[in-house]
Amino acid sequence: MITVSEARKLISDHSRGNREEVLPLIDALDRALSADIVSPVDTPPFHQSAVDGYAFSYSDWDKKVGVEIAGEVQAGTVYNGHIGSKGVRIFTGAPLPSGLDTVVMQEKVELTGGLIMIRDEMILAGSNVRLQGSQTKAGDIVLKKGHRMTPASISFLASLGIIQVTVYALPRIRIIVTGKELVQPGGHLGGGQIFESNSFALRSALQAMDITPVSVEIVADDEDAIVHAIQAALDADLLILTGGASVGEYDLVPSSLERCGVKKVFHKVKQKPGKPFYFGTFDNVLVFGLPGNPAAVLSCFYEYITPAIGKFTGRQYQKRLKMILAHDFQRKPGLTQFMKGKTKGNTVFILDHQESYLMNSFSHADALVELEEERDVITKGELVDVLMILI
Amino acid sequence: MITVSEARKLISDHSRGNREEVLPLIDALDRALSADIVSPVDTPPFHQSAVDGYAFSYSDWDKKVGVEIAGEVQAGTVYNGHIGSKGVRIFTGAPLPSGLDTVVMQEKVELTGGLIMIRDEMILAGSNVRLQGSQTKAGDIVLKKGHRMTPASISFLASLGIIQVTVYALPRIRIIVTGKELVQPGGHLGGGQIFESNSFALRSALQAMDITPVSVEIVADDEDAIVHAIQAALDADLLILTGGASVGEYDLVPSSLERCGVKKVFHKVKQKPGKPFYFGTFDNVLVFGLPGNPAAVLSCFYEYITPAIGKFTGRQYQKRLKMILAHDFQRKPGLTQFMKGKTKGNTVFILDHQESYLMNSFSHADALVELEEERDVITKGELVDVLMILI
Numbered sequence: 207m208i209t210v211s212e213a214r215k216l217i218s219d220h221s222r223g224n225r226e227e228v229l230p231l232i233d234a235l236d237r238a239l240s241a242d243i244v245s246p247v248d249t250p251p252f253h254q255s256a257v258d259g260y261a262f263s264y265s266d267w268d269k270k271v272g273v274e275i276a277g278e279v280q281a282g283t284v285y286n287g288h289i290g291s292k293g294v295r296i297f298t299g300a301p302l303p304s305g306l307d308t309v310v311m312q313e314k315v316e317l318t319g320g321l322i323m324i325r326d327e328m329i330l331a332g333s334n335v336r337l338q339g340s341q342t343k344a345g346d347i348v349l350k351k352g353h354r355m356t357p358a359s360i361s362f363l364a365s366l367g368i369i370q371v372t373v374y375a376l377p378r379i380r381i382i383v384t385g386k387e388l389v390q391p392g393g394h395l396g397g398g399q400i401f402e403s404n405s406f407a408l409r410s411a412l413q414a415m416d417i418t419p420v421s422v423e424i425v426a427d428d429e430d431a432i433v434h435a436i437q438a439a440l441d442a443d444l445l446i447l448t449g450g451a452s453v454g455e456y457d458l459v460p461s462s463l464e465r466c467g468v469k470k471v472f473h474k475v476k477q478k479p480g481k482p483f484y485f486g487t488f489d490n491v492l493v494f495g496l497p498g499n500p501a502a503v504l505s506c507f508y509e510y511i512t513p514a515i516g517k518f519t520g521r522q523y524q525k526r527l528k529m530i531l532a533h534d535f536q537r538k539p540g541l542t543q544f545m546k547g548k549t550k551g552n553t554v555f556i557l558d559h560q561e562s563y564l565m566n567s568f569s570h571a572d573a574l575v576e577l578e579e580e581r582d583v584i585t586k587g588e589l590v591d592v593l594m595i596l597i
Numbered sequence: 598m599i600t601v602s603e604a605r606k607l608i609s610d611h612s613r614g615n616r617e618e619v620l621p622l623i624d625a626l627d628r629a630l631s632a633d634i635v636s637p638v639d640t641p642p643f644h645q646s647a648v649d650g651y652a653f654s655y656s657d658w659d660k661k662v663g664v665e666i667a668g669e670v671q672a673g674t675v676y677n678g679h680i681g682s683k684g685v686r687i688f689t690g691a692p693l694p695s696g697l698d699t700v701v702m703q704e705k706v707e708l709t710g711g712l713i714m715i716r717d718e719m720i721l722a723g724s725n726v727r728l729q730g731s732q733t734k735a736g737d738i739v740l741k742k743g744h745r746m747t748p749a750s751i752s753f754l755a756s757l758g759i760i761q762v763t764v765y766a767l768p769r770i771r772i773i774v775t776g777k778e779l780v781q782p783g784g785h786l787g788g789g790q791i792f793e794s795n796s797f798a799l800r801s802a803l804q805a806m807d808i809t810p811v812s813v814e815i816v817a818d819d820e821d822a823i824v825h826a827i828q829a830a831l832d833a834d835l836l837i838l839t840g841g842a843s844v845g846e847y848d849l850v851p852s853s854l855e856r857c858g859v860k861k862v863f864h865k866v867k868q869k870p871g872k873p874f875y876f877g878t879f880d881n882v883l884v885f886g887l888p889g890n891p892a893a894v895l896s897c898f899y900e901y902i903t904p905a906i907g908k909f910t911g912r913q914y915q916k917r918l919k920m921i922l923a924h925d926f927q928r929k930p931g932l933t934q935f936m937k938g939k940t941k942g943n944t945v946f947i948l949d950h951q952e953s954y955l956m957n958s959f960s961h962a963d964a965l966v967e968l969e970e971e972r973d974v975i976t977k978g979e980l981v982d983v984l985m986i987l988i
Contacts, residue, residue: 387673
């Protein structure tokens with residue numbers, strides 16, 4: 207049985223390269239750029255007034271006489287007349303007429319006839335002007351490969367006139383849920399049956415990363431049916447199975463995967479929950495066999511599958527932090543344990559009801575507290591490793 | 598001119614109640630419940646084995662003789678025979694036959710003929726059994742009104758057989774972008790023109806909250822056109838306008854809103870960027886008039902509009918934290934300033950290029966650092982208020 211850090215490394219080592227795709231800018235939120243962005247234009251594209259006021263030539267300004275105002279220029283228009291040593295009324299965002307270099311705010315002039323007297327002790331040549339190219343110059347690299355597209359990034363690239371970007375593609379993911387005891391919610395529970403919930407967990411966790419699985423199949427514990435479902439799913443980038451991952455007579459997933467030519471990388475990890483966790487590959491397909499217990503499914507998803515998806519999409523979805531444990535805690539050592547936790551500032555609480563079949567506490571968790579194999583007694587105030595799970 | 602905290606309070610005071618809607622469970626990710634959830638069933642729905650092993654009656658167990666095995670029970674099946682004082686082979690998740698109360702793991706028995714000898718010093722009555730109702734009992738309140746639906750919450754409710762939930766609805770939002778200098782990205786820039794980017798900022802920031810605006814209209818600086826657009830938009834819950842919010846001759850938004858019967862609550866806030874920020878109401882419609890500068894648009898959105906949407910959806914989207922400033926900083930006091938920041942652990946850096954027309958630094962920001970009106974000199978290591986903006 208391998209350790210958690212060995213399992214992490216093996217999955218990372220087997221994760222293959224990612225694909226690119228071109229998206230309309232407005233559809234690129236939260237995606238990572240797969241290439242640098244070069245600005246096609248200067249921004250601002252011209253010398254621009256930063257305020258409502260009057261533009262003039264600083265060197266031509268005669269403080270005793272003032273500045274004669276020849277006309278006005280709004281945002282979105284240009285002043286076409288000959289300006290000479292005169293000034294213009296100007297508004298925020300409007301281009302400075304050629305030959306003018308300074309703007310005085312409207313609150314700081316006296317206007318008499320067609321003339322302004324400037325009453326601004328602080329004014330300098332170039333005041334209140336946004337110079338052409340002061341944000342970007344055509345040809346500049348403005349965002350780098352790997353950059354996560356935030357709303358501000360999208361607004362920024364729009365302001366450069368960019369309408370599409372090249373980003374890392376989302377992986378194609380297929381899900382196979384196994385178990386003959388499963389009934390879809392809304393159905394009627396017969397003897398020994400329970401409601402199927404793992405497909406809901408996985409679909410929602412993927413949705414939080416903007417990923418819709420290509421398929422979600424529910425299969426009974428029958429090896430031929432499982433083999434058939436796996437064969438149809440080996441065109442994905444990631445295949446996730448739940449249930450039947452252990453070594454009992456009815457744990458048919460590892461043997462079915464073998465029948466389909468999937469190469470086992472490891473089976474079983476020194477962890478709780480999720481000890482029977484299986485990982486294998488088929489060409490470039492990453493195959494994850496998760497146990498059937500709901501809490502184990504989500505723990506393994508957050509601990510292993512989210513980082514694997516992140517390698518594909520060029521994103522880091524989760525923060526790993528050190529936090530202060532808010533209370534004493536004691537447990538039997540031997541396995542790395544992922545415990546449902548709730549953070550508050552820099553502290554974290556380990557929630558009650560940690561058994562792998564329980565989801566009531568997981569519903570309130572925003573983090574997994576990771577206790578290393580040999581850590582058994584923790585005193586209030588000690589630091590613990592925390593994986594933030596709400597994206 | 599009012600202060601930032603007065604502006605916040607006025608917006609909060611004018612925010613009206615929210616609507617509810619019923620959604621399929623799988624579509625409820627990240628929504629807040631508008632009513633408590635009551636479990637319709639016991640979970641587990643029966644006494645269930647937690648392991649692969651052998652079930653027996655603890656009180657009938659004769660340690661010298663061992664336990665005779667009468668048959669087997671898989672997950673998803675029930676044992677229908679008469680069990681008497683015998684035991685059964687049992688698998689994880691399978692129901693215990695009536696009369697049996699304890700399970701021994703398969704690794705801890707010796708099987709000879711049809712008989713097992715139990716070699717487990719630690720076994721107690723009830724070991725390795727998940728009791729019926731030990732997670733939820735029918736009639737229990739299992740999630741409370743206001744709860745945010747995480748992937749784990751969705752999985753949990755699926756396991757109770759629940760297929761739909763009542764949540765707070767998303768608000769209907771309309772956007773009007775004004776400015777005659779604006780050209781859509783992909784078009785050709787004429788003299789004095791710039792690319793329109795504010796609709797991209799607002800659409801993306803809303804998308805991060807799973808909200809698609811009902812409409813996005815780009816209107817030139819013409820009062821009749823603006824009035825017409827506003828009149829058509831007053832059926833929304835929130836109306837957001839950008840540009841023309843100041844008091845110049847071409848700042849037509851406040852006067853147009855007045856012509857449409859919108860009641861001004863405030864206009865201008867002691868803040869930077871976004872001093873000309875306008876807020877008004879029309880019946881239950883909240884109307885936000887943002888300045889045209891891109892950085893001011895997003896700052897005002899994150900500071901004021903996100904919390905207003907949160908009142909509608911019952912969600913708190915952002916964290917407000919105290920963080921350590923990573924460097925010395927100095928500025929002219931007088932206005933509350935929202936500065937683009939980048940966090941690293943518990944520290945925050947104020948980015949370069951803070952002017953309201955610049956978006957290059959905002960592209961890298963994950964936080965806004967809020968400096969109160971009179972705060973001018975800050976020494977490295979001092980605490981500052983931080984609003985986390987990436988959802």
